[in-house]
Amino acid sequence: MDKQQTLAAERRNKAILSVVLAAICILWVLPVVAVVINSFKLNTFVKTDTFALPTSESWAGMANFVKGMTFGNYPFKSSVLYSVVITVLSTGLILVFCSMAAWYIARVDSLFCKALYFLCVFSMVVPFQMVMFTLSKTADVLKLNTPWTIPIVYLGFGAGLAIFMFVGFVKSIPLEIEEAAAIDGCGPVRTFFSVVLPMLKPTLISVGILEIMWVWNDYLLPVLVLDINKYRTIPIHIQYLKGSYGTVDLGATMALILLSIIPVIIFYLACQKHIIKGVAAGAVKG
Amino acid sequence: MAEVSLRHIKKVYPNSERTSKKGLFGRKKADDGARKASSLRITDEGVLAVPDFNLDIADREFVVFVGPSGCGKSTTLRMIAGLEEITDGELYIDGKLMNDVAPKDRDIAMVFQSYALYPHMTVRDNLAFPLKLRKMDKQTIDAKVNEAAETLGITEFLDRKPKALSGGQRQRVAIGRAIVREPKVLLMDEPLSNLDAKLRNQMRAEIIKLRKRIDSTFIYVTHDQTEAMTLGDRIVIMKDGEVQQVGTPQEVFEHPSNLFVAGFIGVPQMNFFDAELVRDGNAYSVHVGDAIVVPSAEKQARLAAQDVASQSITLGIRPEHISLASGDAATLVGTVDVSEMMGSSVHVHLDSLGQDVIVIVPTTEIEGPYQDHFFAGAKVEYAFGGNVIHMFSKDEQGTNLEF
């Protein structure tokens, strides 16, 4: 086969690949598009013309948003507050504790650390459904059932992935830099915060994004652990839109779903540059 | 300002995967192929990297540890730095026992082969970091940073991050970070080995200048004998963790204590011949090939003082001490293999007495093109005097018989 032919074949393959990937992309984006379109449609049109763009007849304007937020007897702003509190606290805890733990695991060569590491990796493959019932009991007993304490539960569930990623990255940092810090006058704590943590920035951002998306969207854990009458997060609030009214108000539901994904998308776009670098940095050297 | 004494220092890397908790958390190092290949003594406890190291380093002295890869130079240096636990023995800096003192409290600084700059800080912050940790006020820090930057010619890079610098510039920053603190002892582990040949020569000259300016004691590790010879006040030559010889560059060059040192110091390498040492009363002679060389009176006296008997020896002569003389008493004959033009001299490789012998011939002594004299297959007569020969025992150590 001569060169030109291979090149042509390559180009053809690329074209096929593009088409396939484009199709997958569309499938992926379709639900989001549906949410966006339908959040501006009157409830009755959501079921009948799901994928049609809003017409003058079906246009609901902001009505769905207003309805969704004022619906039922639970204030939407409390839901937002609790969602934010839980997400920020959980992610913060995970980043701080897991990066420290990962540094120790990566740098100390002991059986204990090996065991800890494999425990963390193992925890990633245990499905949540396997532990959720015992968890809700335990959480009640330990008073982990408020928005202020549930981040500790999230820390436990998030630690596996976070430590796995941090360890991979820490191992790629040359030890000499930390030794230089030790000679320059840092103790272990100083070394961590002044030298290691700044170098971990790309991984901090990628782990941060993953954890934020997970905690923000999580429904099952808060619903099982929190006292639903007192504390609702946004996903729970959305769920209750239908429970409280007999029929499902799909328009309002879509509107709230749209509201809840906007912050995540903004955050993701803002940090996108770092997440790709970070994921690669952690993964390749793992 | 600081004397450093090492007394019976020993280092065993433990067998188990758990390394000692020292400094930060102890260090971890994957043992690659090269490490496994080196001739290590593996005992029940682990890898014996340094069995028994003794050395007294004077204040402001410049000591160079030199030796082949894996001989324990870095290990010894890291023990002085406190990055590696000392298995046994005592380390004193300024008369104070340092075995259990944290690296940051030893008042030392270290330059790493890989530079080990803080990648997230600008050059200025890199230099200022050790000073900030010592809680100096801002003005003093600025003054010291600027002074160090000026000394090393890195003022224009002060606001760049390390990744925007070339290797040589990074190395300057690394040295700068070590000297701003004016440490008692400045440790350097192969600081120039990542640089190209030209830059290395230039940096070597700068290190010589630098040491005149600052009052620190220098301990410098290298595997390059040229660096060792040019930089060191004293050279410590190591092999397999053991010190082979300690001395000034001139001493180790002129009086190597054994075969290893003789072969390691000097380029091109010393020539070695199988020879016979013959003793007749207090008079000695060396029979090599058909020639008989009479050691200088001084050497004979030393041999007699050691009561050295007649025996087979390894005879060593440096290439620069061989002359192309004819009519001399002790003449040997060789056939030219290759000749290399080095500019001021020609390195002639001879096949003589069944081995490769290198002779350095200054260009000034050659008439016309050197190929006319030293073409492949040409017969060459050479000779050496009795004052430049080195006599080593035939046993494994190959000790110099004059000692």
Ligand SMILES: Nc1ncnc2c1ncn2[C@@H]1O[C@H](COP(=O)(O)OP(=O)(O)OP(=O)(O)O)[C@@H](O)[C@H]1O
């Ligand atoms: N962490 C370790 N665990 C086990 N053995 C080690 C460890 N570090 C070094 N060694 C061994 O100790 C010996 C001395 O190593 P060291 O690093 O001091 O050599 P070196 O003289 O600095 O060599 P190079 O010129 O290659 O840097 C080596 O043979 C090495 O295999």
Ligand SMILES: [Mg+2]
């Ligand atoms: Mg080394």
